[in-house]
Amino acid sequence: xxxxxxxxxxxxxxxxxxxxxxxxxxxxxxxxxxxxxxxxxxxxxxxxxxxxxxxxxxxxxxxxxxxxxxxxxxxxxxxxxxxxxxxxxxxxxxxxxxxxxxxxxxxxxxxxxxxxxxxxxxxxxxxxxxxxxxxxxxxxxxxxxxxxxxxxxxxxxxxxxxxxxxxxxxxxxxxxxxxxxxxxxxxxxxxxxxxxxxxxxxxxxxxxxxxxxxxxxxxxxxxxxxxxxxxxxxxxxxxxxxxxxxxxxxxxxxxxxxxxxxxxxxxxxxxxxxxxxxxxxxxxxxxxxxxxxxxxxxxxxxxxxxxxxxxxxxxxxxxxxxxxxxxxxxxxxxxxxxxxxxxxxxxxxxxxxxxxxxxxxxx
Numbered sequence: 396x397x398x399x400x401x402x403x404x405x406x407x408x409x410x411x412x413x414x415x416x417x418x419x420x421x422x423x424x425x426x427x428x429x430x431x432x433x434x435x436x437x438x439x440x441x442x443x444x445x446x447x448x449x450x451x452x453x454x455x456x457x458x459x460x461x462x463x464x465x466x467x468x469x470x471x472x473x474x475x476x477x478x479x480x481x482x483x484x485x486x487x488x489x490x491x492x493x494x495x496x497x498x499x500x501x502x503x504x505x506x507x508x509x510x511x512x513x514x515x516x517x518x519x520x521x522x523x524x525x526x527x528x529x530x531x532x533x534x535x536x537x538x539x540x541x542x543x544x545x546x547x548x549x550x551x552x553x554x555x556x557x558x559x560x561x562x563x564x565x566x567x568x569x570x571x572x573x574x575x576x577x578x579x580x581x582x583x584x585x586x587x588x589x590x591x592x593x594x595x596x597x598x599x600x601x602x603x604x605x606x607x608x609x610x611x612x613x614x615x616x617x618x619x620x621x622x623x624x625x626x627x628x629x630x631x632x633x634x635x636x637x638x639x640x641x642x643x644x645x646x647x648x649x650x651x652x653x654x655x656x657x658x659x660x661x662x663x664x665x666x667x668x669x670x671x672x673x674x675x676x677x678x679x680x681x682x683x684x685x686x687x688x689x690x691x692x693x694x695x696x697x698x699x700x701x702x703x704x705x706x707x708x709x710x711x712x713x714x715x716x717x718x719x720x721x722x723x724x725x726x727x728x729x730x731x732x733x734x735x736x737x738x739x740x741x742x743x744x745x746x747x748x749x750x751x752x753x754x755x756x757x758x
Contacts, residue, residue, distance in 0.1 A: 432500040432719045433460030435483070435493060435523075437514050439469050442528065443505045446690070448477060450711035456719035460498045463490050490514070494521035501526060501722070503555075507596035508603025512537040515552065516544040524722050526715075528555040530612050531735030533603040535743055538736035545732065553718045553728040554735035557710035558616065560717050563693040566703045567675065567682055571623045576698065577678030579658040584617030584673050586610040586688055587647075587665030593640050597666065605644030607633075607742045611664040613688045615741050617673045618652050618660035621682075626652035626660070626741060629756045633749030636667055650745045 434457050436443045451459040461483035462473055470484055483498055493499050502518040503526040504511055511532045518525050525545055531554050532538045545552040558564045571579060587610050596602035597609060605611075619625065631650035635641040647665040654660070663670060672685040673695075684695035684703065690710055695703035707713065721728050744756040 429500065430456075432457040432524075432722060433498045434458065434501045434503055434526075434715070435461035435463060435485070435499045437463040437490070437502060437504045437518070438506040438510075439464045439466065439473065440505065446709070446711055447503065447505060447715075448473075450709060450715060453708075453712040454716045454719070456716045456723065457501065461485065461493070461496070463487065463493075463502075491517055491521060493518075493523060499523060501719070504528060505555075508533050508608055509596075509601060511603075512541055515541040519544040519548040519550050519552075522548060522550060524550050525552045526555060526718060527552065527732075527735070529735065529738075530603065530608040530742070531732065531739055533608060533739075535736060535739050538732065538739050542732040542736065551722070551728060552732035553721070554730050554732060555714065556616065556730040556734065557690070557714045558613070558688055558693075559620070559730050560713040561693055561707065561710050562705040563684070563695065563703050563707075564620065564687075566705075567673070567684060567695065568620050568623070570675075570677075570682055570697070571621060575677075576680030576682075578656060579622045579654075579675060579677055581676040582618050582621050582658065582660035582674070583662075584614045584621070584660060584687075585663040585670040586613035586617070587663065587668045587670045589669055590666035598640055598644060600643040605746075606646060606664045606666050607648055607745055608739075609664075610666065611648060611662075611742055611745065612738050614662040614664045615652075615738050617687060618662055619737070619741075621673060621675045622654050622656070622658050622660065624654040624656060624658065625737060625758070626654055626744075627758050628653045629741065629744040629748050629758065630753050631745040631748035631756075632753050633746070641666070645746070645749065648745055648749060650748070652741070 439462060448459055459477050463485040465487050473479060485493060501524045504514045505528045506514060508530050511527055515525055515527050597604045629650055629652055631648055633645035633648045635646035637646060646667050650662050652660040671687050673687040675682045680698035682697050686693050691707050717729055744758055748754055748756045
């Protein structure tokens with residue numbers, strides 16, 4: 396039986412649980428729609444500080460209104476830089492009090508992956524809309540719990556797949572939809588960089604570390620978006636060249652995905668090698684993207700001479716404005732929770748195969 400990305404996501408949405416209204420949900424439903432939705436960032440690490448907060452200065456439909464942090468020393472810096480009022484500053488202990496704050500419409504969870512489930516579930520219970528950074532969570536079970544919590548509380552969950560909001564990525568998705576060069580035959584998707592940090596969550600299993608949850612998701616996305624399908628089997632090899640650093644989790648993974656149509660994808664993900672490209676071979680042509688997953692500057696070409704390049708500064712403002720508009724207009728998110736779950740389903744299979752000598756794992 397053939398299975399497409401669209402079918403998989405649709406089935407996941409249909410089967411997700413929907414339960415009774417909570418008081419916070421009823422309150423949220425009666426709030427007027429604003430010109431700019433107020434966003435509270437949960438976690439003030441590098442991505443929040445250097446990319447999301449600056450990105451919110453360039454958005455038209457949302458703005459930074461609050462923060463949640465476990466580091467009191469960061470509070471005055473953020474307040475001064477972003478003009479945040481005292482009432483919009485929260486700790487992890489009083490995080491749930493956001494439910495009573497009309498300035499906050501959206502909670503954006505930007506924490507180590509092991510914390511995504513807790514803060515998404517607690518966030519959903521406040522009645523606020525939820526955005527969660529990728530990877531969605533370390534396990535399919537956690538992803539499903541996050542989806543269920545949002546459905547239960549009648550709020551929506553979007554995963555921070557910035558690349559899918561990039562017109563250059565959307566250009567190659569259009570090629571497979573329109574079958575411009577016929578059916579997809581082979582894909583090569585690679586995402587990696589030399590990670591020099593040695594004591595980060597990316598090296599810690601308990602925090603959701605390992606290359607597959609980070610760069611692996613980019614390579615998997617490349618294969619899934621390029622084929623328009625969900626893989627049905629995986630064979631993988633995981634390794635490390637720096638065991639003194641990567642002794643709990645994998646540093647590098649090489650894996651082969653098989654799709655229902657017969658298309659095959661060879662993927663590489665690494666914290667030890669710089670690589671960022673996608674090549675798709677069709678029945679009657681090819682497409683190449685390099686770079687493929689940058690914050691901006693992604694570009695490519697096709698065998699018929701077509702160039703792919705729409706200049707953008709950064710993807711994050713596009714992502715957040717698209718999601719804010721989806722909320723304001725009551726439209727579907729481009730990358731809902733089910734999209735995150737689809738990737739983690741493959742991540743789990745890659746890790747299972749890699750741990751068992753590269754055996755085939757059916758999906």
